[in-house]
Amino acid sequence: MKRTSHIPELRAMVAQEKGRERVIALVPTMGYLHRGHLTLIEQAKKSGAFVVVSIFVNPLQFGPNEDYSRYPRDLERDARLLEEEGVDVLFHPTTEEMYPRPMVTYVEVGQLDSMLCGAARPGHFRGVATVVSKLFHIVQPDLAFFGQKDYQQYLIIRRMASDLNLPIEICAVPIVREEDGLALSSRNVFLTPEQRREAVILSQSLNEAERSIQAGERSAREIETRIRERITRESHGVIDYVEVRDAEGLSEVSDIEGPVLIALAVRFGSTRLIDNKVVEAEARV
Template sequence: MRLFKTVDEVRSFINSVRREGKTVGLVPTMGYLHQGHLSLVHEAKRSCDVVIVSIFVNPTQFDPNEDYQTYPRDLQRDVALVADAGVEAIFAPEAEEMYSQGFSSFVDVTGVSECLCGASRPGHFRGVATVVTKLFNIVLPDAAFFGQKDFQQVMVIKRMVADLNMSVQIIDVPIVREEDGLALSSRNVYLSQEERKAALVLHRSLHLAKEQVNEGERSAQQIKERIIKEIQAEPLANIDYVEILSVPDLKPIEIIKGNVLLALAVRFGKTRLIDNSILEA
């Protein structure tokens, strides 16, 4: 397993791989890896000859009040996990390598980026779209792998790839959860013991919504109100949003028909967690 820190190094590696006629899979991450990330790696290994994991805490997707400086980082640990998974290479650049002095070019994906996390984190998806575009241009992968926990991010990237005629297949991989239902996230490390217990209200709420749909409820507003009541009953929970939207365009709906997205963002103390589920009617 090889660790690259510069664009030139990883491009040289990619060129050698391409000369051998091998396919390349990219797993973009911000590091502090967990089993959710490794599920992406395993899917990439099944689909591609060579897998590259990028580890980069991208400053352009954090606003000044967010946790960029304190976001968990442990490259040595990440390298060991990725090596054990059989990955061929890691690309772990410094911020200066990705954003040189005078950097002034950004990618904006409108529409699907403007609701949910896009509304509560202005500029977030511009940073995501820009860094993912850069990674695609550097690695030139045949396929890239993203987790469904960040459902809106996947929709933004798929829209960007389609609109800009990028020759990469976007593969989304199901959410990986703890045994008690909490979705795996690098930010879970921030939670106190009490907050960790309180955060289980997210999974309970998703399950409750599915039960309501299975029992015949089709009003998006009625389900939202029930979910909000469930979350507000948890004293440590502070709701950012609870939304039910169409897929893939992420527009508000009144009646649940076909597959729709239930998306949650809730703060527990200083930690903001997201989760989602597809409701089927």
């Protein structure tokens, strides 16, 4: 595996592979890799592509009171994992390399970025879209892999690529979970043992909501209320949002028809966890 923190060097590596008519795959990450990240890499490898993994904790997507400075980092550990996975290039730029001067140009994906996590974290998705756009222009991949745990992010990146006519296939990879159902996240390390035990309520409430919909419940507000009540009753988690939305465009729904996204964000202490489930409602007969 080759490593570089320099944009020109990475571009030269990719150009060489493109000259050999290799398909290029990009897996953007912020590091502190877990099995969810490795699943993205496995899917990229299965495509037969030349795989570039980026590790960059992007300051643009953190608000002033968020956890940028304490976001977990361990580059050498991550590099060992990537070497074992057979990654071709690790790109780990410094902040100065990615942003050599204050940014005045940003990418915003209207409508999709103003709800759910976008409402709770103003400017977050502008930072995400901007850094991913920069990575797309630097690497010029044919394929890019994103996890569905950040479902809103996946839709935003997919829409950005479509709107800007970027010749990149945006590949979604399902959520990877612990045995008890907790969605894997680099932030899970911040949970206390009690918070970790309680956090499983997120996936349990989503699974219960899916069963309710399959049993015939079609009121989005009723599903949201049931999830809120269970999380409040069975944990100390502080709910940021619980919402049922259209799975394609994140528009509001009142009656559940077709595929919907059930999305939630809950704080356990200072740690904010997100989770979601896409549920296909059977048509009424």
